[in-house]
Amino acid sequence: MSMIDAIQLFAEILNNLKKGSINLDSPLEEFVIRACGNDLAYIDNRGEAKQKYGFDFWLGLDGDQLKAQGIEKRLLYSESQQFPDFLFKAKKTGEKYVGGSLIELKDSKGGSIASFNSTVPTKYKSLEEIDVINGNNLVSRIAAVKDGKLARNKQYSRFERRCFYLIRTHKGSEKVKISIVDGSFFETVPKEHLFYQMFLNVLRKHLEKNQVKISEETIKKVEEALSHVTDQTIIASSQMIEKASVKPRLRIMAEVHPEGNPHSTFYPEITEDSFNLILQPSPETIKLKKELPAQIPEIEVFSIHHKRNGEHIVFQFKKNAQLTRFVQ
Structure with a gap:
């Protein structure tokens, strides 16, 4: 369940690639918003989401809820320039929080991953940590509005959320590579x-x-x-x-050190014109190795060996493959 957000994002992006609503050159923000907009508890650039992609982040929310969290009108459709770019809604299984994953975007015209300008990439981060990184609690306040009753528990701001990074290198060229990368790949x-x-x-x-x-x-x-x-x-x-x-x-x-860049020459298995989901092995991932290809036959599944952090499992779609609809 800890990787449910990344799996959903990967599957829905594939669906949109099939429909032609996006392509490998589309803005990364569009990838996420069109795939999972209704499942997000935070979007950093809410103005662009509405103006460019027709997605109203606040649709259906009561103005009193926003006022209670101190969210002023000027913040509704602005770009806050906070970390992260996106935050999934939290879920609960029994007494345990799950989901609520962070998605940070990294776009580059070259082969290197764009620098991380506000924080060190890691496998987990809590909302408390995010607030300190940002120097304010805006992300927490907005997420609390979207998560409603789930945000009332003290553990809401403290539970460790999975971090995933949607990275693209060689943007706009035939060498383009795009991957949703588990934060474990960077935290060696x-x-x-x-x-x-x-x-x-x-x-x-x-x-x-x-x-x-x-x-x-x-x-x-x-x-x-x-x-x-x-x-x-x-x-x-x-x-x-x-x-x-x-x-x-x-x-x-x-x-990012070249050995920590899954798109570098250290990992030739990550081919040009491909879209990938890169995860650290776990019981959940092992199960996914069997289930996901059965639902999306066009993807390839293989392992790469991180030079500094061991095996990672790759689910890869190549541009020339014909996609099928992902069945949830």
């Missing part, structure tokens, strides 16, 4: 380790630049101290500095 080391090692690297570079020599014993003590700097929500929050008239805030950004 725990983000907590990544953060403190980043600060340690910065220190080492400064010591080298200033020709300052420190014993290895001291470096180890510094590393031990920095190993406690692991919480992105704290790192990204504004800091109060004594006597300072400004509150500095670190914005975490990330670039």
Whole structure:
């Protein structure tokens, strides 16, 4: 159930490719809105969704609900420029939250994945973490309106949501590749380790630049101290500095190493003119390997070996294949 949103998105995009309502050169926003618009709890560019694609994100909602969450009229059809680009509606199985996945778009005319300008790509993120990354709670407030009663529980903002990335490289060329990528593909080391090692690297570079020599014993003590700097929500929050008239805030950004790019030459199985769903193996994925091809015979299923994070399973559709309707 944790991957239900990504599976639905993949299947519905294939349906739209078959109908010709989109193609591999269509805007990525259009991919998502036409496929799953009614299942979204957050759209960042709500104005474009309505003006370009005829999708009214607020349709059917009571104005009092919006007012209760402090959502002003000016925010209704604007581009908020918050993270993420899209958020699926949450669901509940018993007492457990499922769904509510994040979808972030990355579009590039070259072979590299566009930089992550607001956060480090990971497998999971909670709404609490999203609010800190953004420096405000707008995404949470809008999602709460769309999710209604499900948002009243304290766990709503704390449960870990799956992160998926809809990436396109070589946009507008015959080499185009598009994939829905599990956040696990990018999170090859725990983000907590990544953060403190980043600060340690910065220190080492400064010591080298200033020709300052420190014993290895001291470096180890510094590393031990920095190993406690692991919480992105704290790192990204504004800091109060004594006597300072400004509150500095670190914005975490990330670039993808070629081995972490499924569209790079490290993974020749991801072919040009293809649309892919790339998932980390799990009991759910293993089951999907049998079920999805039975419903969409045109897709190929195979594994690729991540150079830094092991096996990932690929569900691939090639442009020249004739699609059939996905039956839910």
